[in-house]
Amino acid sequence: MSSEHHFYDHALETAGRDERLRLQDEKLRRLASVIAGNPFYRQKIALNGFNLAGRGLADLARIPFTTKADLAEEQRAFPPFGRLLTYPPSRYPYVHQTSGTGGNPLMWLDTADDWETWVRCWGYVYRAAGLRERDVAFFAFSFGPYVSHWAALDGARRLGVRCLPGGGMSSLQRVQAILNQNATVVLSTPTYALRLAEVARENGLDLVSSAVRVAIHAGEPGASVPHVRSCIEEAWGASCFDHAGATELGAWGFECEAHPGAIHLNEAEFIFEVIDHATGAPSPPGEPGELVATALGRAGMPAVRYRTGDIVLVDREPCPCGRTFALARGGVLGRADDMLIVRGVNVYPAAVDDLVRSHIGAAEYELEIRRVGGLDELLLNIEAPDAATLDQVARTIHQRLNIRVGVRQVPAGSLPRYELKARRYKRVE
Numbered sequence: 001m002s003s004e005h006h007f008y009d010h011a012l013e014t015a016g017r018d019e020r021l022r023l024q025d026e027k028l029r030r031l032a033s034v035i036a037g038n039p040f041y042r043q044k045i046a047l048n049g050f051n052l053a054g055r056g057l058a059d060l061a062r063i064p065f066t067t068k069a070d071l072a073e074e075q076r077a078f079p080p081f082g083r084l085l086t087y088p089p090s091r092y093p094y095v096h097q098t099s100g101t102g103g104n105p106l107m108w109l110d111t112a113d114d115w116e117t118w119v120r121c122w123g124y125v126y127r128a129a130g131l132r133e134r135d136v137a138f139f140a141f142s143f144g145p146y147v148s149h150w151a152a153l154d155g156a157r158r159l160g161v162r163c164l165p166g167g168g169m170s171s172l173q174r175v176q177a178i179l180n181q182n183a184t185v186v187l188s189t190p191t192y193a194l195r196l197a198e199v200a201r202e203n204g205l206d207l208v209s210s211a212v213r214v215a216i217h218a219g220e221p222g223a224s225v226p227h228v229r230s231c232i233e234e235a236w237g238a239s240c241f242d243h244a245g246a247t248e249l250g251a252w253g254f255e256c257e258a259h260p261g262a263i264h265l266n267e268a269e270f271i272f273e274v275i276d277h278a279t280g281a282p283s284p285p286g287e288p289g290e291l292v293a294t295a296l297g298r299a300g301m302p303a304v305r306y307r308t309g310d311i312v313l314v315d316r317e318p319c320p321c322g323r324t325f326a327l328a329r330g331g332v333l334g335r336a337d338d339m340l341i342v343r344g345v346n347v348y349p350a351a352v353d354d355l356v357r358s359h360i361g362a363a364e365y366e367l368e369i370r371r372v373g374g375l376d377e378l379l380l381n382i383e384a385p386d387a388a389t390l391d392q393v394a395r396t397i398h399q400r401l402n403i404r405v406g407v408r409q410v411p412a413g414s415l416p417r418y419e420l421k422a423r424r425y426k427r428v429e
Contacts, residue, residue: 006257006321008120008127012268013323020324024271025056027296032056034299039083040074041302060271065280065292066306071106071248081107084301092300096147098247099420108147108247109301115154117269117297118147121251122155124266128256128321129214129241131185133160136211138178140188140196142419143167147247148218152187161185171199171417175207182211190222190232191422197235198363198417208237218243220421221350224255224263224331227357242331244310248303249295253328258320262327265314269297272326273305274314277336288313290336291328309336311348338425340369340376342403349425352380352405355396361385362393364415367425379406383415 007013015023035041036053044064045052052063074082085092094110110118131137137156141149143165156163164181166174175196178186186193193215200207215238217223223232223242232240242263245251252270253263265272274289275282283289291308312328319327334348341347349367356362363383370377380397384390387409394407416423 005132006128006130007323008123009268013124013325015324017324020267021057024267024296025058028060028271028294029054029056031294031296031299031302031304035086035302035304038086038302041304043083057271060294060305063305066304068106068248068307068309072104075107076104081109081301085109086300086302087111094147094150096150096247097145099146105145106247110147110298111300114298114300115151117295118151118250119155119158120297121245121266121269122152123159124268125216125241125243125251125254126156126159126161128254128264129185129216129239130257131156131159131161131214135184135214136162136164136182137185137187138164138166138174138181138183140166140174140186140192140419148245148251151251171196171419172203175200175203175205178207178212179205179210184211185214185216186212186236186238187216189219189418189420189422190217190225190228191220191418192420193217193232194228194235195417195419197232200235207235210237212236212238214239214241216241216243218245218251221332221334221348222353224261225350225354225357227354231357244328244332246293246306246308248306249293249308250298252293252295253331255331256319256321256323260319260321260327262319262329263331264319264323264325264327267325270295272314274312275307277311286313286315288333291332310334311336311339340378342376342378342401342405345401345403347401347403351401352397353424355400356380356382356393358396359384359389359393361389363412364417365424366410366415368428369425370428377406378403379408381408381410381415383412384409 032055033053091111092109094115097105097107143149153163222228223240229240242255244253255263271294273292277290288311291310291312295303311333314326316326334350356365365382368379390407397405
């Protein structure tokens with residue numbers, strides 16, 4: 001396959017910066033004119049003393065940030081959807097909700113036009129991973145009310161990929177379906193990819209020799225975490241691709257075939273900013289910060305200057321693939337609200353994940369966090385084969401992160417396994 005076949009829209013993905021800014025400005029002006037009457041944004045903008053209609057990039061910074069807490073409060077105060085809809089409810093054939101891992105789930109609606117934006121965003125993800133019409137994709141999801149699962153399925157179908165939904169199956173049934181139906185692509189969270197590999201081993205099933213050649217992951221940091229990635233690739237014998245998204249925005253980032261240790265920010269469909277999480281001021285170039293995104297193609301339930309809570313390190317170094325989209329180095333580095341302060345050292349769970357996975361034999365783990373003297377202290381429970389592995393993990397974390405972590409061996413299979421986002425970190429009073 002030629003490299004151009006890894007592009008969803010070659011012209012947009014390789015456009016010069018001036019052309020991209022022109023297109024973003026045009027799309028933002030169009031979006032702003034449509035949503036000027038949206039009750040939620042009309043009130044938000046009115047508080048800043050100007051009208052949203054026709055506003056472009058030069059005015060973006062005057063628009064207040066939107067947070068998930070804003071949206072949740074809006075739906076609590078004006079159930080069930082809040083005053084977040086631009087059109088009458090009859091215009092929205094698609095109704096989904098968030099997972100609710102951070103609190104009560106948000107209801108999220110899409111018009112037919114908004115849904116096409118979802119499909120396009122997935123097109124970028126799939127083409128960058130090299131998907132083509134003869135591929136067979138297995139979706140290791142429960143589906144349920146989660147928009148990303150349904151949009152992922154529809155996006156693949158639009159490219160002519162044969163789609164195998166895995167809802168309602170046990171993990172063993174999913175592994176068997178992947179093998180029996182010669183799936184060439186698997187989609188799941190990184191954690192669940194490792195769980196499926198574990199189930200395959202327990203049942204004497206060989207994933208490495210299967211037809212699977214591409215594994216696409218999101219939902220949590222992992223597929224861009226070096227040792228998590230290598231564990232997945234070794235277990236599946238497949239090339240691993242990371243991507244990122246949110247119910248409120250769409251699939252906003254994807255990894256390309258060059259595997260640059262980063263994900264591309266889809267600047268054809270979104271405008272991105274990086275800010276200091278504490279102050280809201282722009283982060284200095286080369287410094288990590290919280291990603292803020294404006295979805296340019298979803299006017300029905302808009303998300304303008306939406307604070308994602310994702311910590312990224314963005315640069316514009318050229319990518320070998322030829323895309324000119326900005327890069328988030330290391331993918332999503334962590335969540336702003338997940339950062340731990342351990343004896344004065346800032347630690348993201350993804351960093352712990354990387355170091356644990358670097359040790360062969362550490363099957364699963366759970367991190368207990370206790371607040372002592374205003375600081376976090378950590379106890380790592382690991383399904384490990386022996387004391388030597390525990391010592392190696394503790395030493396590696398101390399050497400690499402400059403923190404001391406208690407490490408305790410627990411019986412094999414005693415820790416939870418996850419299909420959706422893993423919840424390995426728990427606070428203990």
